[in-house]
Amino acid sequence: MNNQLEQPTNAGSPRASSASRRQRELSLNLLQYVLNALLVFVFIFPILFMVVSSFKSNDQIFHDLRSFQAFLPTGQLSFENYASVFAHSQFLRFAANSIGVGLLQVTLALTVNSMAAYSLSRLTWQGQQIVLAVIIATLIIPFETVAMPLLLLVSKLPNISFQNGIHLSSGWLNTYSVQIIPFVAGAYSIFLFYQFFKDIPKELDESALIDGATRFQIYRFIIVPNAGPVFATVAILSFLGSWNSFLWPIMVVQSEELRPVMVGLQYFFQRIINWGEVMAYTTMVTLPVLALFLAFQGAFVKSLASSGVKG
Amino acid sequence: MATASIPNPQHRKNPDFVPAILLGGPAFLLLLVFLIGPFFAGVSYSFTNQRLISGNTTDFVGLRNYTRLLRLSYLMLEPQKDEKTAQLLRDEAGKLTYPRSREFTRDEVKYPQYTGLREWFFVPWGEKRLVILAGDPVFMKSLGNNIFFAVVVIPLQSLIGLMLALLVNQKLVGRNFFRTVYFSPVVTSMVVVSIVWKFLYDLNHGMINQFLANFSLAPVNWLGDPNVAMWSIIIMSVWQGAGFQMILFLAGLQGIPEQLYEAASIDGANIWEKFRFITLPSLRNTTLFIFITITIAAFQLFTQVFVMTNGGPDDSTSTVAFHMVRTGFREQDLAYASTISVVFFLIILAINWVQRRITRDL
Numbered sequence: 164m165n166n167q168l169e170q171p172t173n174a175g176s177p178r179a180s181s182a183s184r185r186q187r188e189l190s191l192n193l194l195q196y197v198l199n200a201l202l203v204f205v206f207i208f209p210i211l212f213m214v215v216s217s218f219k220s221n222d223q224i225f226h227d228l229r230s231f232q233a234f235l236p237t238g239q240l241s242f243e244n245y246a247s248v249f250a251h252s253q254f255l256r257f258a259a260n261s262i263g264v265g266l267l268q269v270t271l272a273l274t275v276n277s278m279a280a281y282s283l284s285r286l287t288w289q290g291q292q293i294v295l296a297v298i299i300a301t302l303i304i305p306f307e308t309v310a311m312p313l314l315l316l317v318s319k320l321p322n323i324s325f326q327n328g329i330h331l332s333s334g335w336l337n338t339y340s341v342q343i344i345p346f347v348a349g350a351y352s353i354f355l356f357y358q359f360f361k362d363i364p365k366e367l368d369e370s371a372l373i374d375g376a377t378r379f380q381i382y383r384f385i386i387v388p389n390a391g392p393v394f395a396t397v398a399i400l401s402f403l404g405s406w407n408s409f410l411w412p413i414m415v416v417q418s419e420e421l422r423p424v425m426v427g428l429q430y431f432f433q434r435i436i437n438w439g440e441v442m443a444y445t446t447m448v449t450l451p452v453l454a455l456f457l458a459f460q461g462a463f464v465k466s467l468a469s470s471g472v473k474g
Numbered sequence: 475m476a477t478a479s480i481p482n483p484q485h486r487k488n489p490d491f492v493p494a495i496l497l498g499g500p501a502f503l504l505l506l507v508f509l510i511g512p513f514f515a516g517v518s519y520s521f522t523n524q525r526l527i528s529g530n531t532t533d534f535v536g537l538r539n540y541t542r543l544l545r546l547s548y549l550m551l552e553p554q555k556d557e558k559t560a561q562l563l564r565d566e567a568g569k570l571t572y573p574r575s576r577e578f579t580r581d582e583v584k585y586p587q588y589t590g591l592r593e594w595f596f597v598p599w600g601e602k603r604l605v606i607l608a609g610d611p612v613f614m615k616s617l618g619n620n621i622f623f624a625v626v627v628i629p630l631q632s633l634i635g636l637m638l639a640l641l642v643n644q645k646l647v648g649r650n651f652f653r654t655v656y657f658s659p660v661v662t663s664m665v666v667v668s669i670v671w672k673f674l675y676d677l678n679h680g681m682i683n684q685f686l687a688n689f690s691l692a693p694v695n696w697l698g699d700p701n702v703a704m705w706s707i708i709i710m711s712v713w714q715g716a717g718f719q720m721i722l723f724l725a726g727l728q729g730i731p732e733q734l735y736e737a738a739s740i741d742g743a744n745i746w747e748k749f750r751f752i753t754l755p756s757l758r759n760t761t762l763f764i765f766i767t768i769t770i771a772a773f774q775l776f777t778q779v780f781v782m783t784n785g786g787p788d789d790s791t792s793t794v795a796f797h798m799v800r801t802g803f804r805e806q807d808l809a810y811a812s813t814i815s816v817v818f819f820l821i822i823l824a825i826n827w828v829q830r831r832i833t834r835d836l
Binding site: 192195196198199202203205206207209210212213225228229230233275276278279281282283286287288289291294297298301303304305306307308309310311312313314315316318344345346347348350353377378379382403406407409410413414425428429432438441442445448449452453456457460464 | 488489490491493494495496497498500501502503504505507508509510511512513515516519524526527638641642644646648652653654655656657658659661662663664665666667669670671673674679680681684685687688713717721770773774776777780781794795798799802803808811812814815816818819822823826
């Protein structure tokens, strides 16, 4: 705080009052640290417990439950639970499915939504305002509202498979497409891009147009390179959405080979009664995402917040 | 909107139409096929008997699904009397006994007006018993559970989020670390969170009951007691999501100009007055946005229920989304599930509208 700005208003000696103020500030700081420490524990204990337990035997987990040992690496620690997860489930397959689906979805979402936002924010065309209004209006439709009709739709969409020649079959159930394509275009992603693109100076486009650039070139070489943060935000949001998706894949993916990690986890959890193994599975699907979050958190948090308040 | 930057005599009115459609087309088409189309399809299915997988043709059934979903009625039950003495019958505990509501709802000949209804709940009405009947009591319970969840979580999570935001907005060494920790449950999958908490909540082996045992406190049946289960899901959900509200409030706090506080200090305002007259009013839009996001999330409640309780015990944790999946996917009654979706959407619309009205008047 700016001590210089404040006038000593009371009759007491200024030196004494500033000393007591410093003391008050110190104790206030201390109080805040205590409060924060408590809260850190509250927010981290389930995750800490999960990670620590994944290295313990079932007996050790139950033995440690009653005390703080539950959060400490006590007893015999091993990777046995992890080995069991690989032995008892197709974890690597599930993880590969989720990573593949996630990366493809992110790539497509970034391309398609940023192009749409570009055409909405920086081009002038008839019907633009209506399309924009419709997209903003769809923001209010929760996925749950369309999940059921969507289920019927994808069960009827034609499906092309390329195994042993080209086959046309009916129904997207049990495919990778059904996990990706319906979620590529997102009103919220378009909205995020739109808000960001709007603020890039229009003069950039104009001078490029005079130089003979096409609209696509302007998008590709002027807008995209200038919009790193919003690309990062949409990438992370759509990857997280895909990695954590649950309601949709439990309905449309029955085949084990195509199962994503979270659905695999639910099946694993129903089948395996060994808590150590379950914790090893949950740790393996959580820590990479937490690491990703730590690596990108600056851009992530900032863009998320700015979009949040304006929405 | 700025007019076209380069005068183009041929398409002056619509200069960018072709590139706009080429660039925007894919997204507009996908939204049309996978969001807007299904939305209207769902509305139309709700007036039919469409099944998820069926060889039968689909017929228009009018409002039948809506009647089944939303129909309410009541039944006044007289206490049972001894036929000879006309004295009120009492059970071993000395309580009055009543006929089962089933005797009325299943008797199509004598009571056709109660056909298709089932008991939702009852309240004592003097000596009598008022039974509320519903076409789909599970839906009514689910809706009630969602409302309960929303009513508890909105103030709880907003307050905790605001408190966290105020804390990590202080110029404190390590505040970035605190921020990260408070936010980390948000990026953790709800399936993972639900499984870990299911272990924490376990009746016999759960950490929370073991912890309570250290203080000789009786174990709580966190997920098995109909009166407690929803609270358990609420606590977990607040824990998981508070970091998100913190980030939103933090952005709101940082958007408040420092000069406002300086001016208030010069005018002799204390910390509370600054909070009350500068911080809170400045956070109005943030708060509105947070209320809306929490409410919508509250009505989307599904994963926690699916993983932890499967709607039980006694439908005490069933939710609208869970009921929708139960009817549409497990029972393949797509038309009925679509009806639930439509009602669900109307509720979300209504809440948005009400919240906008209320917050505008504040």
